[in-house]
Amino acid sequence: MAGFEDLFRTLHSIPGAADNAVKKGVKKGAVIVMGRAKAKLGTYQGAYGSFKAWAKLDPETVRRKHLSKSGSGRITRGGKAYLKKHGSWGGGGNDDAPLVDTGHLRKAITTDHSALESRGIAYVGVSAGSDSRGKGSPSEYAAAHEFGYAAKKIPPRPFLRPALEESRQDIKEEVAKALVHELRRLGK
Structure with missing residues (x-):
């Protein structure tokens, strides 16, 4: 009889265990x-x-991303490296770092x-x-x-x-x- 009680308890706990598992997943x-x-x-x-x-970023957006955040309008060191590598704004593919x-x-x-x-x-x-x-x-x-x-x-x-x-x-x-x-x- 004890075996049936254990089986019944186990079967009865399956829905709760399944719900818990789905939530974990x-x-x-x-x-x-x-x-x-x-x-x-x-x-x-x-x-x-x-x-x-x-879509590729607009070249002006790429340029703006490489301006100093101080508001001075100066191009950052990264911006200078970008221009040296690509020759213009917006020509760098993933170097543009979209988003x-x-x-x-x-x-x-x-x-x-x-x-x-x-x-x-x-x-x-x-x-x-x-x-x-x-x-x-x-x-x-x-x-x-x-x-x-x-x-x-x-x-x-x-x-x-x-x-x-x-x-x-x-x-x-x-x-x-x-x-x-x-x-x-x-x-x-």
Whole structure:
């Protein structure tokens, strides 16, 4: 009789263990997406699925990125090296470092697991924050680049949605690993 009670208890605990495993897998999957999104910044992205390849930065944007932040209008040491290497602004491909200037956007990409327990959702996105220089928040900057912003002639340079798309299989694998781990733990 004791064997049936143990079996019943084990079978009864499977739904909770499965739910716990899925949440662990989703949490790990969100971290994978976050890492991929951060890695996309600074390198021109090719087409992926329904997402088009990133448009090159305007040469004036590249020039502006290499000006001293002091407001003096002087070209930085990196800017001088860029010009020496490429001969003009906007000719350097990944040396243009698209979506990387100060590093604030990369730092602002984060995960939020607050809805994981109640709704089974983990978010990956850009924290709202604020820019002390009055240029808007990292999330506004991210949205302008993720979807494009015609008023400022910013073409779409999606990094969050492709990161999710590229991570789908890895997320499934993380959930499967967590499920196997939880179910093995029940059998002990």
